[in-house]
Amino acid sequence: MSNDDQKTSPSSLNRPFRVAVAQIAPKLGDVAANLEMHKRIISETTAAGADLVVFPELSLTGYFLRDLVSEVALKRDSSEIIQLSDVSSHTSVVFGLVEESSQNQIYNGAVWVEGGVVQAVHRKAYLPTYGMFDESRYFAAGNRMRCFDTRLGRVGILICEDAWHLSNTVILGADGADLIILMGNSPARGVNTAELASQAVWHHIARNVAMFLNVPVVFANRVGYEDGVCFFGSSQVIAPGGSTLAQAAQLEEEILWATIDPSATRQARIITPLARDERLELTLRELERIAHERNQA
Amino acid sequence: MSATKPDSDHQNPSQNMHTSQPCPHATPAADPLTLNLPLVQKILVGFIRNEVLRTGLKRVVFGLSGGIDSTLAAYLAAEALGPENVMGVRMPYSSSSSETMEHGQLVADRLGIQSKTLSIAAQVDSYFSQLSPDVTRLRRANMMARQRMTILYDQSAEFQALVLGTSNKTELLLGYGTLHGDMASALNPIGDLYKSQVWELSEHMGVPPEIVKKPPTADLWAGQTDEDELGFSYADVDRLLVRMVDQRIPLADLENEGFQKQFIERVARMVRTTQFKRRLPLIAKVGPRTIDRDFRYSRDWGT
Numbered sequence: 345m346s347n348d349d350q351k352t353s354p355s356s357l358n359r360p361f362r363v364a365v366a367q368i369a370p371k372l373g374d375v376a377a378n379l380e381m382h383k384r385i386i387s388e389t390t391a392a393g394a395d396l397v398v399f400p401e402l403s404l405t406g407y408f409l410r411d412l413v414s415e416v417a418l419k420r421d422s423s424e425i426i427q428l429s430d431v432s433s434h435t436s437v438v439f440g441l442v443e444e445s446s447q448n449q450i451y452n453g454a455v456w457v458e459g460g461v462v463q464a465v466h467r468k469a470y471l472p473t474y475g476m477f478d479e480s481r482y483f484a485a486g487n488r489m490r491c492f493d494t495r496l497g498r499v500g501i502l503i504c505e506d507a508w509h510l511s512n513t514v515i516l517g518a519d520g521a522d523l524i525i526l527m528g529n530s531p532a533r534g535v536n537t538a539e540l541a542s543q544a545v546w547h548h549i550a551r552n553v554a555m556f557l558n559v560p561v562v563f564a565n566r567v568g569y570e571d572g573v574c575f576f577g578s579s580q581v582i583a584p585g586g587s588t589l590a591q592a593a594q595l596e597e598e599i600l601w602a603t604i605d606p607s608a609t610r611q612a613r614i615i616t617p618l619a620r621d622e623r624l625e626l627t628l629r630e631l632e633r634i635a636h637e638r639n640q641a
Numbered sequence: 642m643s644a645t646k647p648d649s650d651h652q653n654p655s656q657n658m659h660t661s662q663p664c665p666h667a668t669p670a671a672d673p674l675t676l677n678l679p680l681v682q683k684i685l686v687g688f689i690r691n692e693v694l695r696t697g698l699k700r701v702v703f704g705l706s707g708g709i710d711s712t713l714a715a716y717l718a719a720e721a722l723g724p725e726n727v728m729g730v731r732m733p734y735s736s737s738s739s740e741t742m743e744h745g746q747l748v749a750d751r752l753g754i755q756s757k758t759l760s761i762a763a764q765v766d767s768y769f770s771q772l773s774p775d776v777t778r779l780r781r782a783n784m785m786a787r788q789r790m791t792i793l794y795d796q797s798a799e800f801q802a803l804v805l806g807t808s809n810k811t812e813l814l815l816g817y818g819t820l821h822g823d824m825a826s827a828l829n830p831i832g833d834l835y836k837s838q839v840w841e842l843s844e845h846m847g848v849p850p851e852i853v854k855k856p857p858t859a860d861l862w863a864g865q866t867d868e869d870e871l872g873f874s875y876a877d878v879d880r881l882l883v884r885m886v887d888q889r890i891p892l893a894d895l896e897n898e899g900f901q902k903q904f905i906e907r908v909a910r911m912v913r914t915t916q917f918k919r920r921l922p923l924i925a926k927v928g929p930r931t932i933d934r935d936f937r938y939s940r941d942w943g944t
Binding site: 371372373374408409410411412532535536537538540568569570571572574595 | 671672673674675676677680681683684687688691692828936937938939940941942943944
């Protein structure tokens with residue numbers, strides 16, 4: 345029940361491609377300054393041979409926006425998105441933004457641009473609203489979880505809390521992901537152990553997604569401080585199966601480079617054919633039973 | 642204050658590790674007060690550097706008391722901004738101990754930070770000379786703490802600096818500080834560290850042992866020590882607070898862990914009744930967007 349041959353990815357790259365992960369510290373609420381930074385990084389990494397540039401969650405705006413969300417929200421036809429599309433003719437770029445729909449719903453979003461156009465938009469579907477997080481107050485929740493085709497293959501995006509729900513990983517795997525992008529704004533928390541607790545958890549997630557889906561995973565996390573909260577960075581590129589291809593510094597700005605090789609994905613899928621053996625009908629049947637029983641209760 | 646270790650000694654908080662009964666099959670969890678010291682140092686140094694520089698300033702000023710909290714804050718600030726950009730102000734009163742001045746000097750010399758001495762005696766005495774002599778010791782102490790704050794804010798204007806806070810998490814939670822006095826600051830690098838953790842990090846950063854080992858005191862009157870005044874040790878209250886506040890353990894369960902009921906209730910009451918000290922003043926709402934209720938912006942807005 346995989347999507348094997350159901351969809352033909354348009355001219356996917358079959359050669360290894362270079363990924364640049366922009367581990368940045370955006371200015372809070374200053375879209376113009378952050379846009380200039382994005383353009384500079386895209387220009388420099390494109391010149392250095394990047395096929396894909398990945399920015400973290402809310403990279404155009406910063407995180408603790410609170411009432412600023414409506415002031416920094418961008419519609420699909422905004423000049424900022426057009427400007428970033430314009431610099432994507434040779435490089436695919438994915439960045440984070442506050443996205444406003446035509447119905448004026450405001451989302452925590454991610455936009456994938458390539459070949460000069462917007463290829464896809466993902467809207468964060470799971471908004472953390474507990475502890476130090478308050479996203480449901482400020483954002484509408486996305487209602488879609490699906491992969492999209494790019495020149496690098498079929499891609500699924502999970503924005504931060506999205507990745508904490510295994511159901512999303514399962515969906516993107518079933519939808520035929522060749523590459524998973526995890527875009528985070530994860531704060532540094534838990535300083536009682538040798539490894540920063542929040543970092544350890546995120547690296548587990550990235551490795552698990554790569555292992556269970558047998559795809560490469562890019563984890564892009566930001567750094568810097570907002571109102572005393574520190575974001576830890578430590579972005580990663582993980583190979584299919586879970587080994588670490590590259591890892592950025594903790595707490596420091598960095599452009600992290602890695603090469604993703606589609607032939608490694610092929611090898612992993614042949615050695616451990618998890619996707620082949622996935623039983624979508626069984627999953628669906630049991631989930632439907634559970635949903636039915638919950639409705640009865 | 643606890644059944645497991647009633648005689649614990651604040652000078653060595655690590656003695657208090659793993660005193661609760663382990664579950665038979667559980668791997669022992671990390672002591673919640675133990676710190677990954679190099680990592681915490683890096684986060685706090687980065688905090689000072691980032692949160693100061695983004696305002697367009699590059700300096701901090703703080704009250705140099707020679708106590709452990711302001712000493713640790715000074716060590717962090719000197720690393721973050723360079724010692725030349727850190728100003729410690731000693732603000733003695735006539736009753737201040739000579740140790741306060743000496744240890745303040747020791748810190749300034751060790752770090753190579755700037756320092757100056759400005760007595761608060763004249764302004765405090767001038768004020769109280771207008772009042773009847775039966776003013777309580779607590780009022781005098783609070784007045785001294787607030788006079789020091791006004792001096793720090795004035796010095797911050799001269800030195801083009803932000804005022805660095807030096808209140809730790811234990812005293813902030815207990816409300817053991819003077820509102821608009823030592824609790825006032827622009828930014829506080831140690832406000833999420835319990836006192837035991839302040840000692841731990843101070844030792845790690847090479848604070849002189851005579852400062853780490855001495856009993857903590859506000860030095861607002863002769864012979865005052867925090868632990869005498871509070872009636873419990875920092876080691877004990879930190880172990881209680883980290884369970885109560887950070888790990889959200891219900892009070893009844895804390896009793897089963899060996900903390901005495903009266904101790905739990907007293908500390909919980911202190912936290913509750915001093916909540917006002919940790920918040921902005923109450924604002925009567927009449928308009929559509931009231932500050933901090935439905936007018937919500939981060940302080941670092943636009944930086």
